[in-house]
Every structure is written in C-alpha cells, then in structure tokens.
Amino acid sequence: MPDLEDQSEKPTSPVQSPASSTTTIAALYPETDLDKGIIGWDGQDDPNNPQNFAPKRKWMLLALMSSFTFISPLASSMFSPAISYVAADFGVTNEYLLSFSVTIFLLGYTIGPLFLAPLSEIYGRRIALSAANWFFVVWQIGCALAPNLSALIVFRLFAGMGGVGCITLGAGVIADLFPRTQRGMATSIWAMGPLIGPVVGPIAGGFIGETIGWRWVFWILLIASGTIGAGIELLNRETYAPVLIRWKTAKLARELNRPELRSAYDISQGTTPPTVSQALMQGLRRPIILLCKSPIVLLLSIYMAFVYGLLYLFFTTITSVFEQTYGFSTGLAGLSYLGIGVGFFIGMTAVAMTSDRMVVKLTARNNGVFQPEMRLPTMIIFACLLPISFFWYGWSAKYEVQWIVPIIGMAPFGIGMLGVYMPIQTYVIDCYPAYAASANAALTATRSLVGAVLPLAGPKLFSSLGLGWGNSLLGFLALAFVPVPIFFNRYGQKIREKWVVNLD
Numbered sequence: 001m002p003d004l005e006d007q008s009e010k011p012t013s014p015v016q017s018p019a020s021s022t023t024t025i026a027a028l029y030p031e032t033d034l035d036k037g038i039i040g041w042d043g044q045d046d047p048n049n050p051q052n053f054a055p056k057r058k059w060m061l062l063a064l065m066s067s068f069t070f071i072s073p074l075a076s077s078m079f080s081p082a083i084s085y086v087a088a089d090f091g092v093t094n095e096y097l098l099s100f101s102v103t104i105f106l107l108g109y110t111i112g113p114l115f116l117a118p119l120s121e122i123y124g125r126r127i128a129l130s131a132a133n134w135f136f137v138v139w140q141i142g143c144a145l146a147p148n149l150s151a152l153i154v155f156r157l158f159a160g161m162g163g164v165g166c167i168t169l170g171a172g173v174i175a176d177l178f179p180r181t182q183r184g185m186a187t188s189i190w191a192m193g194p195l196i197g198p199v200v201g202p203i204a205g206g207f208i209g210e211t212i213g214w215r216w217v218f219w220i221l222l223i224a225s226g227t228i229g230a231g232i233e234l235l236n237r238e239t240y241a242p243v244l245i246r247w248k249t250a251k252l253a254r255e256l257n258r259p260e261l262r263s264a265y266d267i268s269q270g271t272t273p274p275t276v277s278q279a280l281m282q283g284l285r286r287p288i289i290l291l292c293k294s295p296i297v298l299l300l301s302i303y304m305a306f307v308y309g310l311l312y313l314f315f316t317t318i319t320s321v322f323e324q325t326y327g328f329s330t331g332l333a334g335l336s337y338l339g340i341g342v343g344f345f346i347g348m349t350a351v352a353m354t355s356d357r358m359v360v361k362l363t364a365r366n367n368g369v370f371q372p373e374m375r376l377p378t379m380i381i382f383a384c385l386l387p388i389s390f391f392w393y394g395w396s397a398k399y400e401v402q403w404i405v406p407i408i409g410m411a412p413f414g415i416g417m418l419g420v421y422m423p424i425q426t427y428v429i430d431c432y433p434a435y436a437a438s439a440n441a442a443l444t445a446t447r448s449l450v451g452a453v454l455p456l457a458g459p460k461l462f463s464s465l466g467l468g469w470g471n472s473l474l475g476f477l478a479l480a481f482v483p484v485p486i487f488f489n490r491y492g493q494k495i496r497e498k499w500v501v502n503l504d
Helices: 004-009 056-078 080-090 095-123 125-144 148-164 165-178 179-212 216-237 243-255 275-292 295-325 330-335 339-363 376-396 402-411 411-429 435-481 483-498
Strands: none
Touching: 004 216, 056 095, 056 148, 056 165, 056 179, 056 216, 056 243, 080 095, 080 148, 080 295, 080 330, 095 125, 095 148, 095 243, 095 275, 095 295, 095 339, 095 435, 125 148, 125 165, 125 179, 125 216, 148 165, 165 179, 165 411, 165 435, 165 483, 179 295, 179 330, 179 411, 275 295, 275 435, 295 330, 295 376, 295 411, 295 483, 330 402, 339 376, 339 402, 339 411, 376 402, 376 411, 376 435, 376 483, 402 411, 411 435
C-alpha cells in the first residue's frame, strides 16, 4: 500500500498512472485505469480525494476530531480533585486504591489503540472513531451510577478504552488530509486536547466535587461528550484513501459487472488483497512491530512516556500542596493547575509558529529533499525547560513561598512538554503517513501505560523525600534526558534508514 505522503508530495509508480511514459511525469495520486482493471481517483483534482478537500472542510474535520480529543483527556483528571469525596462516600481509606481509580483511565488508553488503529485502517477512520466515541459516552453513565469503588474502577477502564479513539486516530486523519508543510499546525491544534484536557480537568472537577458532588463529574462529561459525539456523527466524513478507493472499487465492480477490478492501493502491494481476518491480524501487529523493530519509534515512545509520566507525577502533589500548605479549598486548589496550562498554551503557540516554517526552510536548504528529522531541532531547546519546574516548584512549595511562586514555576514544564510532545507526534506521522494511526497507537499505548502506573509511586516518593528533594529527583531525571533530542537530531535519520520496517 503506498503511503499518503507519496500521494501528496511525490509521484507514484507508473502502474498508478493512467498513461505513463518516459516523457510524462507520473501522477501524484493513483488514478483509475479501467483497461488495466485498476481503480483509483478520477484525476489529480478529484474532489473526493481527502487531500483535495477545500481548506475549510479540512480544518472543520480536524476541529471535530480535536473537540473530542479535549473531552476524553479531560475525563482522565477531572475526577482527581473529588477523590476525597469518593473515599468518604464508599468508606475507602486505601490511598493506592484511590489513586488507581484515577489512573486506571489511562490503562484503557493503553489497550484501546491496539485495536482501534488497525480497525481504522481496515474499515475506515469514521466508523472506528464513532464506535469509540459512543463507547466512551455510555460508560460515563456507569461511572456516575457506580455502587462501589471496584465498579467505578472497571467502568473507568472501559471509558478509557473508548476515549482513546480520538487520540489514536487523530494522527491518521492529519496524514489523510494535510501535506507535510501543514502538519505542524494541524498537529498543534489536535495535540491541545491530550495536554490541555488533563490540566483543565482538575480545575473543573474541584469545583464540581465541592459544590454538587463527585457523581456530577461524570454526568457533565456525559452531556459534553454526547453533544460533541452527535455533532461528529452529523458532520464527519471518511478520510482514509485506501478505504475510500476500496468502496469505489466494490461499487464499480457491481455496476460494471467486472469482479476483476482492483484498488490501486492493493495493486501497489503486488499481492492479492488480504481477507478481513488477515488484515485485522496484520493491523493488530503493526503497533507491536513498530515498537519491536523500529528503534526510532521505540526510543521516542520511551522518551514521550517518561515526560508524560512526569506530568502525572506532578499531578499527585498539586492538590494536596495547595490545600494543606496554602489553605486552598478543593475548587481553588484546582486553579493552581493553571501554571502548567499557561505553559501549554505558550508551548503550543511556539511550536505552531515554527514547526512548518522550519521544515520549509530546512527542505529548501537540503536541495528540496525533505527528511522527517527536520521536525526535531527545536526539541533540544524545549527539553532544557523541563527540569526547571521541578526545582522551582518543589523548593518554593517546601518552604511555603507565596502561592503564586510555585504556580508560576510549573509553566516551564508545560512549555517544554508541549515542545517535546508535538514534534514527536508530527515526526512519526511524517515517517509512517499511511500507518500514522498504528504508529501513534504505539506512542499512545506506551505513554499511557507509564502515566497509569508511575503516579502510584508518587505518594511514597514524596512522603520519603519530601517536596523539595522528591521534585529535585524528578528534575535530575529530566536533566539526564536532555541529551536525548540531541541524539535523535543527529542520528535519527541513520537509525531510521538502517532499520526499515515493512508494515504491509
């Protein structure tokens, strides 16, 4: 199967062109050639090709995806500030069990991508996204009506498995719609949800739990996700080119009574089209294959997981520090997360303004030859910002410096995390555009597993070392990882080209 980068950026093979010769430039997109029994697009400007959608339609589809991408991560942390009310309601005193009821949502993020990504590459993005969204919506009812903590944990696991759909498939939609020169901006918009959601969640959840009860956290999530889900159902369209052409091939085969017709995307593989079961098994294996056989995906997954784990370790102390040390109410303690949130917005703006421009500039400097590693240079600067917050926040909170100081101290981490997170996402899309959903599933599953498990060590870490040295330990770890983006920037291309992964 040709990747979507090949469609939008460089000529395809002659078999995909209706008429190719030594003097004719091959088509950018595979076209229909009935004489050869090949079905593709009806010309290079076919309006049904997602790459040719009007800009307004492209950004609308991305906005729909991004809106649910915000709601789902919001649910991951919105419940956190109200956990004390759950403990009182159910009579639970086990601190680890209560923490697990929050982080179990991210364990669902680990399981869901392994199924949703390959399903989207077989049946299309739209149906996979729709099924995942409504699965998430339904389990909000279960969480709101949970009779005990065990049931709540199970229901949040299922909600996480559905909620990860928009996060997993967003990378695929971006690859479907946008050429590489626009992916930096598109990824910036889409990536806001997974980063801003966990920050906004505690702010809203604190006031909700304090005023109308913890169960209303889930009722509000139900209302918001149901409304957005209905909007997606009405306005969303399929964007995955191989699936669209597969549908078109089946339709023409019936209408023309020509069962021998084949999709250009299947023809390009040089094999007969796989059965659904074969395609599903191969699709399920792709994220695992990428993690096991692509050192660059494995290393980037580990680095992103580490940074993501630091974020959730951050979250383990913020509410308690501002309630106990500074005397904030549960609702006001949630507002302290704004320090990280402001950092995210600054980082998002910086990446959105520089990523695509940098790619265009470096490509021109490289004689017009694009390399995915051109996304990575700014990561070096952003990685240097990550350790600052842990020392700033940790010691100012320990010595009870005026409350605004530790809040401001969180901002460098927010800037640095987004500046690391988004280039990695866009880089993986550029490397594997046809299988962007599977590649992103590998990233999502890895970081979510770490995000679910690592915060369980937070209470023990900070009770043993205190806020000052506990956060300093995290700061030193972040400092030790600063050379990682330097390594990727220098040797990423060599590693990627040496270990080529066949995903067909």
